[in-house]
Amino acid sequence: MTLPLSGRKILVIEDESLVAMLLETILEDMGCETVGPISNIDEALTVIADGTAFDGALLDVNVAGREVFPVAEVLKEKGVPFVFSTGYGEGGLPPEWRGQATIQKPFTEATVCDALIKALGVTPA
Amino acid sequence: MRHRKSGCALKELAKSGGLSVDLASAFDASPNPYTLLTPDLRFAGMNRAYLDVTKQTREGLLGRHIMEAYDGAGDTANADQLRDSFERVLVTGEPHHIALLHYAIPLPDENGVWRNVDKYWSCTHSPVTDDDGQIRYILQHTTDVTELQLLRRQTRPVGAVAEPMSALDAIVSGRLLQRAEDIQASNRRLESERNRLVEMFMQAPGFMTVLSGPDHVFQLHNQAYAQLIGHRDIIGKPVRVALPEMEGQGFYEFLDGVFATGEPYEGRQSRIQIQQIPDAPLVEAWLNFIYQPIRDADGNVVGIFVQGHDVTSDMVAAERQKLMIDELNHRVKNTLATVQSIAMQTARTHADPRTFAEGFQARLIALSHTHDLLTRRHWEGADLRDVLLHETEAHGSTRVVLNGPAVILSPAAALSLGMIFHELATNAAKYGALSSGEGRVFVDWAVANQADRRLTLEWRELDGPPVVEPDRRGFGTRLIERNIRHDLAGDVKLQYPTDGFHAEMSVPLDRGSPT
Numbered sequence: 025m026t027l028p029l030s031g032r033k034i035l036v037i038e039d040e041s042l043v044a045m046l047l048e049t050i051l052e053d054m055g056c057e058t059v060g061p062i063s064n065i066d067e068a069l070t071v072i073a074d075g076t077a078f079d080g081a082l083l084d085v086n087v088a089g090r091e092v093f094p095v096a097e098v099l100k101e102k103g104v105p106f107v108f109s110t111g112y113g114e115g116g117l118p119p120e121w122r123g124q125a126t127i128q129k130p131f132t133e134a135t136v137c138d139a140l141i142k143a144l145g146v147t148p149a
Numbered sequence: 150m151r152h153r154k155s156g157c158a159l160k161e162l163a164k165s166g167g168l169s170v171d172l173a174s175a176f177d178a179s180p181n182p183y184t185l186l187t188p189d190l191r192f193a194g195m196n197r198a199y200l201d202v203t204k205q206t207r208e209g210l211l212g213r214h215i216m217e218a219y220d221g222a223g224d225t226a227n228a229d230q231l232r233d234s235f236e237r238v239l240v241t242g243e244p245h246h247i248a249l250l251h252y253a254i255p256l257p258d259e260n261g262v263w264r265n266v267d268k269y270w271s272c273t274h275s276p277v278t279d280d281d282g283q284i285r286y287i288l289q290h291t292t293d294v295t296e297l298q299l300l301r302r303q304t305r306p307v308g309a310v311a312e313p314m315s316a317l318d319a320i321v322s323g324r325l326l327q328r329a330e331d332i333q334a335s336n337r338r339l340e341s342e343r344n345r346l347v348e349m350f351m352q353a354p355g356f357m358t359v360l361s362g363p364d365h366v367f368q369l370h371n372q373a374y375a376q377l378i379g380h381r382d383i384i385g386k387p388v389r390v391a392l393p394e395m396e397g398q399g400f401y402e403f404l405d406g407v408f409a410t411g412e413p414y415e416g417r418q419s420r421i422q423i424q425q426i427p428d429a430p431l432v433e434a435w436l437n438f439i440y441q442p443i444r445d446a447d448g449n450v451v452g453i454f455v456q457g458h459d460v461t462s463d464m465v466a467a468e469r470q471k472l473m474i475d476e477l478n479h480r481v482k483n484t485l486a487t488v489q490s491i492a493m494q495t496a497r498t499h500a501d502p503r504t505f506a507e508g509f510q511a512r513l514i515a516l517s518h519t520h521d522l523l524t525r526r527h528w529e530g531a532d533l534r535d536v537l538l539h540e541t542e543a544h545g546s547t548r549v550v551l552n553g554p555a556v557i558l559s560p561a562a563a564l565s566l567g568m569i570f571h572e573l574a575t576n577a578a579k580y581g582a583l584s585s586g587e588g589r590v591f592v593d594w595a596v597a598n599q600a601d602r603r604l605t606l607e608w609r610e611l612d613g614p615p616v617v618e619p620d621r622r623g624f625g626t627r628l629i630e631r632n633i634r635h636d637l638a639g640d641v642k643l644q645y646p647t648d649g650f651h652a653e654m655s656v657p658l659d660r661g662s663p664t
Binding site for chain 1: 475478479480481482483485486487488489490491493494497565568627628631632635636638
């Protein structure tokens with residue numbers, strides 16, 4: 025069985041290194057390549073502006089005390105699919121971002137995988 | 150105003166045009182007893198009838214204080230009643246009546262000996278004003294009603310069989326006086342009741358005000374209301390003039406609605422912007438209040454009673470609590486995600502469930518230790534030495550030598566460094582200097598650049614078994630490197646010379662962004 029997201033590049037924005045390491049491990053198991061992980065908003069914006077290629081993104085909502093929404097804005101414009109990860113729950117998202125794909129911390133491997141498959145519009149093989 | 154001893158106040162008054170000479174003569178000839186008092190209650194004049202009743206001489210009374218000349222034979226309650234009546238005339242400028250005053254006065258007996266004699270009086274005190282409206286005198290008209298009162302007492306049923314009251318007694322001495330007495334008593338009661346209500350209104354913790362008419366003119370307000378509106382002078386002004394900043398906030402319209410419909414209006418947690426300090430920006434407050442229509446005897450709305458509470462502090466507290474719960478939730482969820490990561494990474498390097506459990510628990514406890522340190526300082530920070538001590542004390546203080554100044558770490562830095570020191574100590578105990586009897590670890594640190602503080606820390610292992618660089622970077626090593634670079638924006642160098650493992654790290658301390 026081939027992995028549905030095999031070979032995809034996923035940008036990870038997460039300030040907690042242990043959580044970032046977990047995401048990396050999960051992505052690795054899914055056959056994905058991690059771009060980053062990046063732990064601050066400015067660096068994330070630079071990486072995106074530089075034209076670094078990736079197929080999707082996992083965005084921690086609260087990155088070292090700042091909200092990730094400026095990055096989400098840019099990705100939305102570029103049409104890059106992304107998934108929020110947050111400890112606040114969907115109720116913690118501002119109204120304009122409600123309904124965006126979101127995973128709750130702590131998350132399972134299956135949750136991350138499902139959310140990315142859905143966001144990237146990949147049909148599971 | 151002092152009385153001049155020789156001068157007759159009535160003549161003075163007559164000269165000043167306040168009283169005609171004819172009137173002064175009429176006054177003196179009146180069969181009703183009158184006396185004229187200065188505002189400080191000294192005798193300024195009296196007529197013949199007064200002197201007849203009191204058996205005094207004009208010279209003996211002029212200039213004396215009335216409360217001194219007539220002290221009520223020591224009955225202070227009676228004296229107070231009289232003094233209050235004078236006081237009221239002076240304050241209000243209106244006449245005041247005492248329907249029945251029980252007041253003893255000294256009188257000579259048949260042998261010419263002066264004794265206090267119990268008397269009942271009915272008195273009227275009227276202000277006498279000058280052209281400027283100032284009170285110059287109080288005119289006292291007293292009638293001795295002692296005999297009526299005594300008569301009434303005598304006709305009261307004393308024995309087994311009550312004597313029927315005579316018609317005269319019933320009308321004059323009995324019911325009439327009884328009624329006068331009752332009215333007097335009930336007036337006193339109402340007066341003190343009213344004072345108590347006014348006092349309660351003024352002191353009430355909630356704000357209250359009374360508005361009159363369709364323009365809502367301020368008639369009365371209490372201290373809490375004065376505080377709410379910044380002690381502005383609003384009495385007698387319509388609300389749109391008195392509190393102009395309310396324009397556009399909806400309150401005028403609610404008042405208009407209550408006045409027009411007679412239906413009360415209740416506001417809950419209403420936001421208001423109010424001028425509490427002149428020329429300062431408006432203050433935001435939240436109020437619970439009610440506008441209650443006031444009706445006249447015919448049921449028409451004539452005003453509005455406003456009362457309510459400032460609930461701003463409750464709103465702020467509720468908001469703060471919500472923020473704290475959100476933040477707590479965020480931290481707990483993040484901590485759980487961290488623990489989840491530790492579990493998963495630990496599982497990958499331990500095939501044996503027993504060693505997995507050991508490694509996982511040790512890491513959890515290291516994390517928990519740092520939480521304890523932070524809790525001790527209300528999550529404002531933790532001391533670097535304390536964090537190091539917690540993670541290394543199991544190996545003995547003589548084998549791990551700590552040397553450096555006091556440094557307060559932010560909660561994020563404390564949590565990261567706690568985990569890092571745990572990994573370093575675990576590695577040293579497994580493979581490094583703490584794995585043999587002789588080895589020791591030296592931890593030295595310093596803070597450079599006070600303007601933009603940077604912590605440099607060195608972890609040196611000595612006298613352990615010869616070091617072999619691992620061919621594969623384990624979880625511990627990755628955790629150290631990641632944490633320093635990723636979470637703390639610092640640098641770290643891990644070196645493996647044969648005489649002992651050596652780590653150098655450099656971390657900015659004032660990044661100021663909590664996780």
